[in-house]
Amino acid sequence: MFEVLFSHLLEKILLTEEEKEIIKIFFIPKKLRKRQYLLQAGDVCKYLCFVGKGLLRSYNVDDKGEEHMNMFAWEGWWTSDMYSFFTGEKAIINIDALEDTELLMITQQAFEEMTLKVPKMDRYFRILFQNSLFTKERRLISSNTHTAEEKYINLVESNPALVKRVPQNLIASYLGLAPETLSRIKKNIAQRK
Numbered sequence: 001m002f003e004v005l006f007s008h009l010l011e012k013i014l015l016t017e018e019e020k021e022i023i024k025i026f027f028i029p030k031k032l033r034k035r036q037y038l039l040q041a042g043d044v045c046k047y048l049c050f051v052g053k054g055l056l057r058s059y060n061v062d063d064k065g066e067e068h069m070n071m072f073a074w075e076g077w078w079t080s081d082m083y084s085f086f087t088g089e090k091a092i093i094n095i096d097a098l099e100d101t102e103l104l105m106i107t108q109q110a111f112e113e114m115t116l117k118v119p120k121m122d123r124y125f126r127i128l129f130q131n132s133l134f135t136k137e138r139r140l141i142s143s144n145t146h147t148a149e150e151k152y153i154n155l156v157e158s159n160p161a162l163v164k165r166v167p168q169n170l171i172a173s174y175l176g177l178a179p180e181t182l183s184r185i186k187k188n189i190a191q192r193k
Contacts, residue, residue, distance in 0.1 A: 001029060001052035001053070001102055001104055002020075002024055002052075004050075004053070004075060005027075005104055006020055008050075008076045009121075009124060012127050013120045013121075013123060013124045014120070015118075019120065022114070022118055023114060023118055026106050026113065026114040027104040027105065027106050027110075028104070028105045028106070028107075029102070029105075030049075030103045030105050031100070031101070032054070032056075032096075032101040034097050034098065034099055035096060035097060036096060037094065037095070037096045038056060038079075038097065039080075039094060040091070040094050041061065041091055041092055041093060041094050042090050044088055044091065045080055045081040045082075045084035045085040045091045046085070046107060046108070047080065047106060048080045048105070048106050049073075049078065049080060049103045049105045049106075050078050050104040050105075051073050051074055051076065051079065051102075051103060052075065052102045052103065052104055053075055053100075053101060054097060054098075054100055055073070055097070055098040055099040055101065055165055056073045056074075056079055056095055056096065056097055057069060057098055057170060058070040058071045058072075058079055058081075058094070059094055059095075059173070060092060061094065067173060068173055069170055070093060070174075071174075072098075072162060072170075074161075074162065074165070078128065080095075086108065088108075098166065098167075143176055148181055148182075149185045149188070149189070151175045151176075152175060152177075152185050152189075153189070155171070168182060168183070168186075
């Protein structure tokens with residue numbers, strides 16, 4: 001599983017073999033079965049997690065009991081309730097597995113130690129957090145300015161494999177749409193082809 005992590009890291013930074021060995025020390029491997037929780041709202045998020053294999057979803061539940069998808073995390077992605085992870089306050093999101101999943105987890109203390117011992121990792125996470133901020137900003141703008149069909153088409157074009165792996169009701173929730181609306185959009189697109 002570390003091969004997936006190092007492959008991902010090497011897209012942003014160069015690491016020596018010695019640095020790779022140091023990094024390995026800080027991570028805890030974990031396996032989740034499909035539908036198993038990684039984090040439940042109300043608990044403190046103790047880990048930042050790298051997905052080596054599988055698929056997770058991050059979501060919150062409103063007062064009516066409806067789920068609202070925040071993000072999906074698949075191979076090569078990181079997931080956590082970042083606010084809870086860094087502040088120690090209770091999480092407001094749930095994270096569970098949509099597929100059997102293998103993770104590399106790091107605690108907040110280990111994260112701090114690792115970035116001190118391997119300063120390149122501090123740069124890596126700065127780039128990662130910066131890109132995450134850009135993505136969330138673009139998603140917010142898209143949700144306010146694009147039609148439902150445009151949002152779906154953008155998702156299909158940017159993440160075609162994800163759309164095939166995730167149930168349509170969850171895709172609809174991620175896009176802020178009712179499942180019926182997504183079905184109608186897909187039907188309309190198919191008819192135009």
